[in-house]
Amino acid sequence: MIIDSHIHIPSPGWNGHTSFFSSQDAAIRYLRDAGIGGAIFTTWQGVFSKTAEDLFAANEDALKLAKTYKGFLLPGANVNPLFFEESQDWLSRFSDEGHKWVGELIIIDDAVPYASAKFMKLFEICAKHNHIVQLHQHHDIIKIAESFPDMKIVCAHIPPKEVMQKLCNLKNVWLDMSGMSGGLIIGQLELALELFGHKRLLFGTDFDGYEPRAFIARVKSVVKKKDEQEDIFKNNLIRLLA
Known part of the structure; x- marks a missing residue:
């Protein structure tokens, strides 16, 4: 299984992002047909949330989808430092329902950096309650990982070499190979x-923007040992979630 x-x-009906897929069900069918046996997800409305209402709708939608596709979809909580109280409440609700994953979180228009006081307050809560935090690649992840050495962090995408060289020495950091600068790029x-x-490498694609089959092919072409492929495809993530 992958x-x-x-x-x-x-996020159908929300105009903050345009997807190729006309419905959530269609996207999930495509993912399964591509050979994916389970996935950690957020909705686009959550990723690009600009209001507390966006945050509410996205997290409610994520929890509903997780129940509808139980055993296949695992939700990540979306939080936004601009809406601290609401974000704190969502972290608590996700945790109460057994969901410890947070993100992928991104920085929107460089408005609030990861290393800002507002974001760091949220990370402090995440660290205290054993959340796993997935962050869009950024050099600030170095500071966050150093500040919260007991908090498990997933650096989304594969960052530039100079950032990777520092992150690899921080044992609370994992990489996912998804998307933009990720595993599709040779090297x-x-x-x-x-x-x-x-x-410490996790299989990831950044679907629904990228083709999962391409990432599967890259792992199989670069990683020759079957047991190491299995670690990347599923075992590392299972251990991280345990």
Whole structure:
């Protein structure tokens, strides 16, 4: 089985993002047909939330989808430092329902950096309650990982070499190979394996923007040992969630 640690589900009826898929069900069918046996997700409305109402709708939608597709979809909580109280409440609700994953979180228009006081207050809560935090690649992740050494952090996508060289020494950081600068680029997956090893690399695609089959093919072409493929495809994530 292959578990995708990084996908996004369409938010039909919300105009903040345009998806290829006309419905959430269609996106999930495509993902399954591509060979994915499970996935950690957020909705696009949550990723790009600009209001507290966006945050509410996205997190409600995520929890509903997780119940509808129980055993296949695992939700990540969306939080936004601009709406601290609401975000704190959502972290608590997700945790109460047994969901410890947070994100992928991104920085929207560089408005509130990860290392800002507002974001750091949220990370403090995440660290206290053993959340796993997935962050869009950024050099600030170094500071966050150093500030919260007991908090498990997933760096989404494969960052530039100079950032990776520092992150790989921080044992509370994992990489997912998804999307933009990720495993599809020749040399990136190879470098990630060299620096992090196959035990700290997670399979991820950034679906619904990227083709899962392409990422599967890259793992199989670069990682020759079947047991190491299995670690990347599912075992590392299962251990991280345990």
